[in-house]
Amino acid sequence: MKIYKCCGSESITKKYFCAECGSSEFEEKEISDRGTVYSYTKIHVPPAEFAALAPYNVVLVDLDESTAKITTRIKEDVAIGDAVTLKQIDQGAYVYEKIPQ
Known part of the structure; x- marks a missing residue:
């Protein structure tokens, strides 16, 4: 990244x-695409173009090797402090996933 x-x-x-x-x-x-969940919100009623993805989390990720933060989408449940990494870029959107512990 x-x-x-x-x-x-x-x-x-x-x-x-x-x-x-x-x-x-x-x-x-x-830099590495890894980071830590800084904040999140769970979307239950999304815009029509994302209806098939619901429910999903919109997550603010604090990148490990930078002061920058990135807004991402994560399907699984998350908590503040969870370690995450880039899974894919889908139609210009960053899609992250939790790193198994």
């Missing part, structure tokens, strides 16, 4: 300009 860094701020999406300094130059870095 790539992250983009400028002025100490890291993001999983490449920006056109840094919000802090206005630079269009970002440091690109490859």
